[in-house]
Amino acid sequence: MAASYWMLTAFFHLVCTSNVDVKNALTFSGPLEDMFGYTVQQYENEEGKWVLIGSPLVGQPEKRTGDVYKCPVGRASPSPCMKLNLPASTSVPNVVEVKENMTLGTTLVTNPKGGFLACGPLYAYKCGRLHYTTGVCSNVSSTFETVEAIAPSVQECKTQLDIVIVLDGSNSIYPWESVTDFLNSLLRNMDIGPQQTQVGIVQYGQTVVHEFYLNTYSTTEDVMAAASRIRQRGGTQTMTALGIDTAREEAFTEAHGARRGVQKVMVIVTDGESHDNYRLQEVIDDCEDENIQRFAIAILGSYSRGNLSTEKFVEEIKSIASKPTEKHFFNVSDELALLTIVEALGERIFALEATTDQQASSFEMEMSQAGFSAHYSQDWIMLGAVGAYDWNGTVLMVKDTGIAMPTNDTFRDRRSERNEPLAAYLGYTVNSALTPGGVLYIAGQPRYNHTGQVIIYKMEGKEVQVIQRLNGEQIGSYFGGVITTVDIDRDSFTDLLLVGAPMYMGTEKEEQGKVYVYSLNKTKFEYQMSLEPIKQTCCSPLKQDTCKVLKNEPCGARFGTAIAAVKDLNLDGYNDIVIGSPLEDDHRGAVYIYHGRGKAISKKYSQRIASGGDGEKVKFFGQSVHGEMDLNDDGLIDVTIGGLGGAALFWSRDVAEVNVSMQFLPKSINIQQQNCQINIRKTICIDATICFKTRLKSKEDIFESSLQYWITLDAQRQISRSLFTESHERKMQKNITIKGSECTKHNFYMLDKPDFQDSVKVLLEFNFSDPESGPVLDSNLPNSIAEYIPFTKDCGAKNVCISDLVLTVKASIAGDSSSPFIVKSRNDKFTIQLSVKNKKDSAYNTRVLVQYSPNIIFAGIEDIQKDSCESNHNITCKVGYPFLKPSEEISFKISFQFNASYLLENATIHVYATSDSEEPPETLSDNRGHVTIPVKYEVGLIFVSVFKEHHVIIAANDTVPTAINTTEQIGDEVTLHYRIEKGEQFPMPNLTLQILFPNVTAAKNTLLYLTALSHSQNAICQSSYPVDPLKIGTGKPFVLSKIKEPTRDTIMDCDTYSCASINCALVPSDIYQVNVSLRVWKPTIIKASIHSLTLVVKALLRSENSSLILRNDHQKLETMIKISKEHPPGTVPLWVILLSIFAGLLILALLIFALWKAGFFKRPLKKKMEK
Known part of the structure; x- marks a missing residue:
């Protein structure tokens, strides 16, 4: 395995500044498929300092035994990692070991007294045909030598069977080679030996012959060779009862190899009914008395060849087989088919191994996987055994004086309503806490009740005493999958318990993960807070070209997969916490560092280290974490982080305390006392003296450092009231070299007319000139200071002005x-x-x-x-x-x-x-x-109606029909259109529009008939008078009855008459439209003793918002429907005509008389001419 110093600008990048150096890490690489980096530990012995790296699948693709690599660090030049070959030196005596897939290196913990423990939880041993996956841990000395194999779940293999095969060798068996092939196939899978399975064979026909006894041969190979040499004895009779009885009496004797307490098994193979079946039941009863398990095989070949019924034969062979018959009886069509039952017969024979007389605990621990987790407590080695007791799990407590192996119900909560947990995985992780009252032992069972649980217990000798249980909150979160205790204040007693729930689901069903923090109060842990990662979204190849996550792989972060208590990283006197989040950034992974303070940790992480690269060679960075040692002798604790395919050792950088002070002369600003001149203008100048003092926290030595600092004048103001004399700017940046302590001076002046609202704030910020190398600033100290220069106020002899x-x-x-x-x-x-x-x-x-x-x-x-x-x-x-x-x-x-x-x-x-x-x-x-x-x-809205008046004329010759068949026959239609539009000033409130119209007279005769109502979608209208209530518009005729209408009123409105109403709720919008269609009911008008009638339809609009009101002229509209009747033509009576003539003649006579009297008929011109 290769180790090298990499500049990790591309591979690792820093998100939050702290003192773990991410630029110059020492990295170790190995095969991703070997899971190189699954576990990491820092280690030191007489040879030097190392990083131990677990690789659980070393040996791909066949053996996958796993192993541990030792990687040297702190040398002048990097050296490659070396495989320790622990599987070869890790052996458990007196068992047949199965080291394939043992996954050594899955668990890796260092021993505080020297050496370390590497566990392979899938280590197995063979017992008969069964493999027991008990797990094993290799206890390795400080010199990398295997001291012992710790495998407390391994038990002595006592699955022994004495098997006697009783063969029918009569003449009807054919061909015999099929029988010998069957024997060899069956024997090949048996582990034959004096301490394991023993086999003897008896052949019978008319007589019985012992081919060989149980103790004749001691290996599988010898027995198979002897079986191949067996020849068919022949015989015309089939004495099955005799063969069975002889095998019982002679083959199962101690003289011939039978062992006391070992299960006796008899396999009977025959092809026909027995000639001594009268003895068969007695012989079977004797076998039952001696607890001989019997497997009976019926060969039906001779019956098939002779076309005979097999019913009686099959019933006889079934009676020979032990109960239950279906598990002990076989039948085959002929001799050639014997090979087809070899596998099933072998499985049923060796299933008897699980019923032999052994201690119950050996079976309950047979799949325990001890070493799935491990921890060195003060007195015990704790080994998590998740597979114990049908995967409920347990914790094995190991020490030199013996092993404490809790029973199945030791950790069971007897107060729970459930009888027992199902596959809780107790021991998935283990740890301990040191208190003034003794040691508390802690184990997680992440599948308990599907939400997970952590158990805290004490040890009284070898007895377990459970004192507390902590329960998870979300199903499937794997609460308790990771647990870590930490002594924050370094007083030797535990302060916090951190419980990981790495599969805790986020809001988008991604496995974000969560870590629960509990503080120790005497002997009880109390919940304090929970920690969560930066939210991760699921990577989708459809959205991101760089996405590497396969379709069925989990997404999210799995924050809390690894939780490590590390020694003081930032030199503040408190230990810290590092939490792995291996699924972050498309499975590249990241870790979070949390600093301790007092007896707690900060909720906000101080540093996040993310894995860069392409996520191909190294994945799941943060899968494992360890930070206990100074590996380069600089006095600082270093952090090792593992992923799959690699690990990295991050060096810590020293922490420097930098204290800064500022003093000003004058100490206050008096605007009436100018002390300098800037550009021919008198103003106030101030001298600032800045002093720096530095110290490394790791050592008392004085060191030289270069600082860069920035000064901002009047920092709380957008426009500064002062400027530096040197640059006439409000900001200044300078460098200074400091060895212990150093001071420097700067001068600035005030601008015209500064206000007195507040003092002048001078802000100084600083950092190292090269922040990428050397020490870092102490995060517990500010990297900036601010001082204020007050204004002096003129209040006469008083120091304080008192105003009113x-x-x-x-x-x-x-x-x-x-x-x-x-x-x-x-x-x-x-x-x-x-x-x-x-x-x-x-x-x-x-x-x-x-x-x-x-x-x-x-x-x-x-x-x-x-x-x-x-x-x-x-x-x-x-x-x-x-x-x-x-x-x-x-x-x-x-x-x-x-x-x-x-x-x-x-x-x-x-x-x-x-x-x-x-x-x-x-x-x-x-x-x-x-x-x-x-x-x-x-509200400046517009409320209008199309018509203010509507005229309807009833013709003189209109009559009342007997029935109305269409709406047109009702009378003239009057359509009213109401429109409301939003104004420009204020928003539209919720409005209510009410339309009232007189629909009937006092005599309940119809006046206006509603035929249609329509409106815009933003209006919700309901009418007290149904639309077309008589269904005339659907073609249904309405037969009119004789009516009388006595009304003589000429105006009908809703103030004096009953009216129908249409009510509309108007939700805020820009424009509304409501249309109402009415028809004048002519029969009522015709019958009424009136010549004209005015019907008043009102529309009332009001606001439902008390703050938004309507103008008076926008609240009411009236429409007049004026109805008039024509006079009908007709004949005049004779007496009227005669009377009229007489009256006319009388008036003419009176007119002539009056004209005569006035001289109208005289001719004055004629008289004048005569004169």
Whole structure:
């Protein structure tokens, strides 16, 4: 394996500055497929300092035994990593080992007393045909020699069987070679030996022959060779009962190799009914008494060849087999088919191994995978065994004096309603906590109740005493999959327990991960907080070209996959925490560093180290973390981080304390005492003296450093009131070399007319000139300081000016709750008149602060300079710079306009006068003013109807039909169109439109018939009078009954008559349309004793918002439907004609008489001519 120094500008990058150097890490690379880097440990022995790297799948693609590499560090030149070949030297005596896939290096922990422990949880040993995956740990000395193999779950293999095969060798068996092939195939899979399985063979026909006994041969090869030499004995009879009984009495004797306490197994192979079946039941009973398990095989070949029934034969052979018959009886079609049952028969025979008389614990621990996790506590080696007790798991406690192996119910919560957990994986991770009262042992079971659990317990001798349980909160989060304890304040006692839930799901169903932090209170852990990573989104190849995550791979971060308690990294006296997040950045991975403080850690990480590169050669950076040693002898703790395919050793950088001070001369600014001249202008100059003092935290030696610093004048102001004399700029950057301590000076001056609102802030920021190398600044100390230079105030003989400000406020508009001010336009403006008077000492930097409600907007000022006021949500106006003199009064106006975006019921203005001078509390009451103006907003909408009048004429010859078949027969149609449009000033409120029309007379006869109602989508209309209630529009005829209509009124409206109503709710919008179609009901008009009638239809509009009101002329529309009847033509009676003639003649006679009397008929011209 290669180790090299890389400049990691591309491979690792720093996100948050701290003292772990990410530029010059020592990296180690190995095969990704070997999972090189899965575990890492820092290590030291007499030979030097090392990084140990676990690679659990070394030996690809076949053996995959795993191993550990030792990688030298701290040498003058890098050396390659060397494989320790631990699997070869890690052996458990007296068992048949299976080291393939043992995954040594999955667990790797260093021994505080020297050496280390490397575990392979998938180590197995063979017992018969069964493989028991018990796990093994290699205890390695400080010189890399394997001291012992620790495998507490391994038990002596006692799965022994004594098997006697009883063969039918009569003449009907054919061909015999099929029988010998069957024997060899069956024997080949047996581990035959004096301490394992023994096999004997008996052949029978008319007589019985022992081919060989149980103790004749001691190896599988010898037994197979002997079986191949067996010849068919022949015979015309099949004495099955005799063969079985002889095998029972003679083959299963101690003289012939039978062993006490070992299971006896008999395999009977025959092809026909027995000739001594009368003895068969007695023989079977004797076998039962001696606990001989019997497998019976019926060969049906002779029956098939003779076309005979097999029913009786099969029943006999079934009676020979042990119960349950279906597991002990086989039948084959002929001798050639014997090979087809070899595998099934072998599995059922060796299944008997699991029923032999052994201790129960050996079976419960047979798949324990001890060493899945490991930890050195003060007294014990803790080995997590996740596979124990049907994957419920346990923790094995190992020490020189013995092993504590808890039983299945030791860790069970007896208060739980559930009888037992299912595959909880207890021992997935283990750790311990040291308290003044003793050691607490901690184990995680991440699948407990699907949410995970952590168990805290004590050891009383070899007995476990559970004292606390911590439960997870989310299903599938794997809470308890990682646990770490840490002594933050370095007092030798544990302060915190960190529990990882690396599969905790985020909001987008990605495995973000979470770490829960618990503090130790005496012997109980109490929840404090949780830590989470930077949110990671799932990488999708459809969205990102650089995405490397395969479709079925998890996404997110898996923050908390590794949690390491590391010694003090930043030299603040407190130990720290490093948390791995290997799925971040498209599976490249990252780690987070959290600094300790007191007995806790900060919630915000101090540094995040992310893996760069392409994610191909190294993946899952942060899979493992360790940081306990100074590996380059610089007095600083270094951090090792592993991924899959590589690991990196990050050197820590020293931490420097830099203390800075600033002093000014003069110490305050008196604007009336100019002490220098800048560009022929007199002003005030200040000398600034800056002193630096540095110290390394790792050692007391004085060191030389180069600092870069920046000074900003009047830092809290956007426009500075002072500038440096040297550059006439407000900012300055300089470098300084310091050896222990150093001081420097700078000079700056004040500009014209500085205000007194606050002191002049001088800000100094600093860092090392080369921040990429050498020490870093102590993050617990500020990297900037700020000092303030106050202004001197002229208050006579007193040091403090005591003023008394009086404020008066008056608005140009008014209103009250009963008569609010009506805002008709968003451009409407008003002003407030402000007056500030000072009754006592000079009020320096007098200013008026104005706060106002959001429904008004600052529009401008009058009567003072425009730059006197600043507006930023609130208004601040300077009054009488640099001070308001005693008895001086200043008045000015501020104008506002209304804000249509906020429609509040009151326009509110709060005004406050203040200054930098002091004012007694008893005079502050008149420094405040308040204006509240109730307001309403007039909505400038348009509300119109197409017609104001509509005329309907009833013809003189119109008659009342007997039935109405169409709506046209009802009468004339009147269609009313109502339109509402939004104005430009204020938003449209919720509106209600009500349309009222007289639909019936007092006699309940129809006047107006509603035939249609339509409206825009932003209107919701309901009518009290249904549309076309008689369904005339659908073609349904309506038969008219005889009616009388006595009304003589000529006007009908809704004030005096019952009316139908249409109510429309109008949601805020720009335009609305409502259309109503009515027909005049002619039969009622014809029957009425009237010549004309006016029907009044009203439309009423109102606002549902109390703040938004409507103009009076926008609230009501009326439409007049005027109906008139024509006079019908007819004959005049005779008496009327005669009377009229007589009257006419009489009038003519009277007219002639009157003319005669007046001389109308005389001829005065004729008389004159006669005269």
